[in-house]
Amino acid sequence: MPGMTMVQALNDALDTMLALDPEVLVFGEDVGYFGGVFRVTDKLQAKYGPTRCFDTPIAEGGIVAAAIGMAAYGLRPVVEIQFADYILPAYDQLVSEAARLRYRSNGEFTAPITVRAPYGGGIFGGQTHSQSPEAIFAHVTGLKTVIPSNPRDAKGLLIAAIECDDPVIFLEPKRLYNGPFDGRPGQALQSWDGHPAAEVPAGHYTVPLGTAAVVRAGHAVTVLAYGTMVHVAAAAIAASGIDAELLDLRSIVPLDIDAVCASVRKTGRCVIVHEASRFAGFGAELSALVQERCFYYLKSPIERVCGWDTPYPHAFEWDYFPGPDRVAAALRRATEAAA
Amino acid sequence: MPGMTMVQALNDALDTMLALDPEVLVFGEDVGYFGGVFRVTDKLQAKYGPTRCFDTPIAEGGIVAAAIGMAAYGLRPVVEIQFADYILPAYDQLVSEAARLRYRSNGEFTAPITVRAPYGGGIFGGQTHSQSPEAIFAHVTGLKTVIPSNPRDAKGLLIAAIECDDPVIFLEPKRLYNGPFDGRPGQALQSWDGHPAAEVPAGHYTVPLGTAAVVRAGHAVTVLAYGTMVHVAAAAIAASGIDAELLDLRSIVPLDIDAVCASVRKTGRCVIVHEASRFAGFGAELSALVQERCFYYLKSPIERVCGWDTPYPHAFEWDYFPGPDRVAAALRRATEAAA
Amino acid sequence: MAQSARLQLHIPMPAARPGDPPDFSHIAVPPAGFNERPDSLADPGTLGDLAHGLIRVLDEGGDAVGAWAPEIAPAQLIAGLRAMLLTRIFDERLYRAQRQGKTSFYMKSLGEEAIPVAQALLLGPTDMCFPTYRDLGWLMARNYPLLDLVNQIFSNGRDPLQGRQLPILYSARAHGFYSLSGNLANRFGHAVGWAMASAYRGDGNIAVAHIGEGSTAEGGFHEALTFASVYNAPVILCIANNQWAISSFSGMAGAERTTFAAKAIGYGLPGLRVDGNDFLAVWAATQWAAERARANGGPTLIEFFTYRAAGHSTSDDPARYRPAEEAAHWPLGDPVDRLRRHLVRLGQWDDVRDAALVAELEQAVREAVRQGEASGTLGQGKPSLEQMFEGVFKEPDWRVLEQRRELGI
Amino acid sequence: MAQSARLQLHIPMPAARPGDPPDFSHIAVPPAGFNERPDSLADPGTLGDLAHGLIRVLDEGGDAVGAWAPEIAPAQLIAGLRAMLLTRIFDERLYRAQRQGKTSFYMKSLGEEAIPVAQALLLGPTDMCFPTYRDLGWLMARNYPLLDLVNQIFSNGRDPLQGRQLPILYSARAHGFYSLSGNLANRFGHAVGWAMASAYRGDGNIAVAHIGEGSTAEGGFHEALTFASVYNAPVILCIANNQWAISSFSGMAGAERTTFAAKAIGYGLPGLRVDGNDFLAVWAATQWAAERARANGGPTLIEFFTYRAAGHSTSDDPARYRPAEEAAHWPLGDPVDRLRRHLVRLGQWDDVRDAALVAELEQAVREAVRQGEASGTLGQGKPSLEQMFEGVFKEPDWRVLEQRRELGI
Numbered sequence A, B: 001m002p003g004m005t006m007v008q009a010l011n012d013a014l015d016t017m018l019a020l021d022p023e024v025l026v027f028g029e030d031v032g033y034f035g036g037v038f039r040v041t042d043k044l045q046a047k048y049g050p051t052r053c054f055d056t057p058i059a060e061g062g063i064v065a066a067a068i069g070m071a072a073y074g075l076r077p078v079v080e081i082q083f084a085d086y087i088l089p090a091y092d093q094l095v096s097e098a099a100r101l102r103y104r105s106n107g108e109f110t111a112p113i114t115v116r117a118p119y120g121g122g123i124f125g126g127q128t129h130s131q132s133p134e135a136i137f138a139h140v141t142g143l144k145t146v147i148p149s150n151p152r153d154a155k156g157l158l159i160a161a162i163e164c165d166d167p168v169i170f171l172e173p174k175r176l177y178n179g180p181f182d183g184r185p186g187q188a189l190q191s192w193d194g195h196p197a198a199e200v201p202a203g204h205y206t207v208p209l210g211t212a213a214v215v216r217a218g219h220a221v222t223v224l225a226y227g228t229m230v231h232v233a234a235a236a237i238a239a240s241g242i243d244a245e246l247l248d249l250r251s252i253v254p255l256d257i258d259a260v261c262a263s264v265r266k267t268g269r270c271v272i273v274h275e276a277s278r279f280a281g282f283g284a285e286l287s288a289l290v291q292e293r294c295f296y297y298l299k300s301p302i303e304r305v306c307g308w309d310t311p312y313p314h315a316f317e318w319d320y321f322p323g324p325d326r327v328a329a330a331l332r333r334a335t336e337a338a339a
Numbered sequence C, D: 001m002a003q004s005a006r007l008q009l010h011i012p013m014p015a016a017r018p019g020d021p022p023d024f025s026h027i028a029v030p031p032a033g034f035n036e037r038p039d040s041l042a043d044p045g046t047l048g049d050l051a052h053g054l055i056r057v058l059d060e061g062g063d064a065v066g067a068w069a070p071e072i073a074p075a076q077l078i079a080g081l082r083a084m085l086l087t088r089i090f091d092e093r094l095y096r097a098q099r100q101g102k103t104s105f106y107m108k109s110l111g112e113e114a115i116p117v118a119q120a121l122l123l124g125p126t127d128m129c130f131p132t133y134r135d136l137g138w139l140m141a142r143n144y145p146l147l148d149l150v151n152q153i154f155s156n157g158r159d160p161l162q163g164r165q166l167p168i169l170y171s172a173r174a175h176g177f178y179s180l181s182g183n184l185a186n187r188f189g190h191a192v193g194w195a196m197a198s199a200y201r202g203d204g205n206i207a208v209a210h211i212g213e214g215s216t217a218e219g220g221f222h223e224a225l226t227f228a229s230v231y232n233a234p235v236i237l238c239i240a241n242n243q244w245a246i247s248s249f250s251g252m253a254g255a256e257r258t259t260f261a262a263k264a265i266g267y268g269l270p271g272l273r274v275d276g277n278d279f280l281a282v283w284a285a286t287q288w289a290a291e292r293a294r295a296n297g298g299p300t301l302i303e304f305f306t307y308r309a310a311g312h313s314t315s316d317d318p319a320r321y322r323p324a325e326e327a328a329h330w331p332l333g334d335p336v337d338r339l340r341r342h343l344v345r346l347g348q349w350d351d352v353r354d355a356a357l358v359a360e361l362e363q364a365v366r367e368a369v370r371q372g373e374a375s376g377t378l379g380q381g382k383p384s385l386e387q388m389f390e391g392v393f394k395e396p397d398w399r400v401l402e403q404r405r406e407l408g409i
Ligand SMILES: Cc1ncc(C[n+]2csc(CCOP(=O)(O)OP(=O)(O)O)c2C)c(N)n1
Pocket: B029, B058, B082, B086, B089, C132, C134, C182, C183, C184, C211, C212, C213, C214, C215, C216, C240, C242, C244, C245, C246, C308, C312
């Protein structure tokens, strides 16, 4: 099985679904002839024709509105928002319409759309090409939110998202598109080649939404992460020498609450890692859930390692980014703290 | 001092600022001649003229965009979004522009705007006239978020918000506009008359943003609430007979973290109450902060009493709404749970 | 040449406020039959007059005149009158029910009934209407059961939407009526996507989208028009310009400067300005746009010029912001009276038949309300509690399941 | 009459893709001087031709012809040429700096320099430009220090924005240049609010807002135009139609059906379509709109018809989606060459002076880059770490203070 980058795996997922299901349409800004600014839709227009994969006007709200109308008709639109930072003009359509259509119409109309967006930092994109807005979707009843961390999951999760009968926000860590990243900016770019998770099965398969993956089993402390931070956390664990258990949540809604609780009950300690700003970020919900459900197991305070409560600052990318040193420090605090 | 309703107190705050500061403008949908669908801007156009208080086109994004441009020029716009549910079309302007303008321009341009919106449920407004979106603002670096619970605070906080040099989201619990509400729908409507907090000082005064109020001192458990839920929590405490300490946060950004920690360290137990859906709501951040800072003081799991993780359902208003019985049950769980 | 002056901020103001005499002197009403009727595939560049004129068919005497006069079988005209009357009678009765505390909220479409009724009768069963809250007439014309309407309004156990949605925000897929919701303008773009899907599939279905003139200020209106024009979607985009948006007059949405139909020009689309109180003009204009759409001619924007004769909703008191007698002075008259007059002129209608029809419809509405009340009104006899937790997702996740248990169900 | 047909979804396609010969046959270029120049307070209803024509002043030979030919002192023309050349030389040099890894990102305005340069020279010091990322020319014309530009691009310790913003997203209040950011269209409405504030105060300041043709599809564009027209704001709303939006041609924003200037008609505003590569036409059209705005005549929408001769940004390779030679075939030529030819024709310019100016500007840019590098390039010599935490609010709250400590500063 040849290794694939995450970009290739996502492209393969779209290719697979376009081939299998004539109701699947792929559209967004620059996704047609050009194949997308990150190449995720490369060659799909040439292969399936301009009515299956096409460009759109620059209007994220209009893109999502059109997708909802198509889905209500019976199609399976998969739209790309060029950067997650630019999903906000579509926020009202996602919250007030896509998320609520099934409920308010008692199932007469539904919006099984998939909204893909490159997400997160690590590429010196500055304030408006680096943000991680997952928390504002996690809070919305009726939306599912998925964040893959490697090529194999990316393909299987994207196919699962497209086949899901509910609207799915699919956030793609752009720093992982062409190689894993452990949060150490100094070194040479890593490639997906040879990475076990770069072995992507051909054809149709799914990774079910709502199932976390145990990336590393351990006993000293549980680390909850998703997206780029899974790799950063793994590097921090290795560096710290602490026998941590690392969970890749893969989707935050639905959340694999059983896997989270099982691990924390075993280790009695928990570190939560995400790139988004800390305050009212998704880490807060994870922390609240863990202390509600594992209170009598906890030996030390749950730690959160997150982006600072500032906008994403261009020159200070690596000062803002919660790298392996900050994660390792949290692992030490969590494991050293008195029970 | 005559008693005022919250509507009158808010109107008085706007009247006071329009009189004091020619740079203050008040505008929004139906706020001009008509005085607003909840009467908060009643008579202001007649008193100050159509260029100080006026109607706008129905375009929340356009309203906030215009306000930002005016603020950049040097004015102090105070805009009304007719219902908090309809603030979402302005979300991108608030997050990407108002919240970031000072930071990205290194202070060359700032957006000292105040965005008022009637908020929360309890009036059978159904899905789109009842929501509590505070969490999606609390997560945004650069925005302040204020939620008053009584007339006196409402006036003092609104004046503080208008005078604040940062953008402020000012959420007005519409169920409290014309009387307090303890969460028991059965009984006759209560009036603000005779309520101590309905005694509103005349003229200019402020309630500083970021200072919580201790509504009731107690030792058994700390209750964190804001807006309508302050009254519901008070009723639940009275009904339960538990010696709880009730904090009215008043603003969630800035958050009075010292008051929160001081209380929980004293009581060792904590119940968080809000009307918004629970998952990834603002209660999650409060829970995370409390367990991070008071871990070794906590005798029982922090409880959250919130709206369910469903849209706001018209017929089921009182099943969705976290009323005093649910709060009282949480108080019992928190105080009975073994240390 | 222009001189620099002290700048002034312009705040639009309506011609009349409470206390003033009603004033519609700024509204020009061309005679019925005035406008030409170009071919339905005509180049939009040649249609500018239609965006600034006013397509009218029924003259004062009740005759259908001019190039736009449509061919409509008398039975269809009578069906239209019936649906308009039924809408009006139902509105009156359910508005009262809200005042009686049987529901939380209600909105009437008084004076605007001709628009959805004519379109519902004209368009096909598999076409889809993306309505506003003033389009009850569509459901009446499509014979949607009155009892289902009442049950939805009362949020009782038989409510088709199971108490999840505000009264009158119906959803009726089988009747070609898309799910309504409170957020203005949001569904205008859904209509375009729906029409694009029909075109993608090579089906023959078209969409008709409705929006109020005040809501055209929302960005979503522009995005919908942009997508419709770029992809040549088979959709009819309709603006009901009823002069008011709650307390704000149409000038707050741009009417001081030009018509709403003129907005079509900036997208290279046909824009028709139509007398919305003229059942035949509504029919003819919609038919023209439907022909165009079905022939791959793409979208048409139609401004229906009408007047909101009632208050905005049960929460509103229009006497606070406009002269109480304004409705009576509306120069385009009442759509029901005008269609009635036409039918009389055709010898198809008389007072006896009219009285009988009104009595029959009043009886039908009374009966539906009685049956609805038997199933419960707001707060009494609501749907089973599980329904609060149903339909968040296709399958409930652990949060909803736990919360159901927490609530003891 | 139209026949029902099998519906088809239309997907716009440009005339030429890589491998095809460049094809601009669909672009009509009227002769310079063709359009009339109405009074600057003329009724928009009479201006339809200007929205569909193309205002051009400079003819092939470099003469200024027709009613729109403006009075410009030679010194001003030379200042314009200088700013355009400086913009182009600076772009070239800093684009290279990105390739050398000295910064993360860069965008050129090659071929579009005439638009911001003419406006910056024409408009007043207290007017405000709400720019796009292709308006560096404004800052050059206003003599913004080159070194400050370089420091911002290198995000070094002397960066006026202290490393907080992406390269080229400048802010320069004293030079009448509003804070740029990445989100397209969002600041179009700020310009309207700013202009409303000037009118409210009774000041004389006007705003000029820029947007790309692709970005006109955003809802914010429509909302800005609606507010501008409703409140008659003193603002000039400018669309730079450079034919491309990254890889999407202007047809993706509606250009298959009509002009962008025609969008003004739906708001009852004047719409001018202008040769954006003609310095004198840009000047004349802006002057007309500025006169109108200052006389309380309200907003004007201007489409500047131009061509994006470079790639979208350093992240882009246009050869992937358009013929490489397209720029060379652009029918409206190059704005620098055309202004040069005009100056020569006036006897105000020759090759010697031109060569001297180019040499001087190249030297100035080299020097600024050298000095900027001395203060540091991306990653080396960034601003002090506290700057990451400054300016979130006017006063830092406890979160920022704690996090600073956590980071050990
Ligand atoms: C996004 C949004 N903003 C504001 C409102 C509040 N609101 C409800 S109806 C209305 C007026 C709409 O006027 P118009 O579009 O003319 O429709 P009409 O009521 O006249 O039929 C307003 C402002 C809303 N429902 N949604």
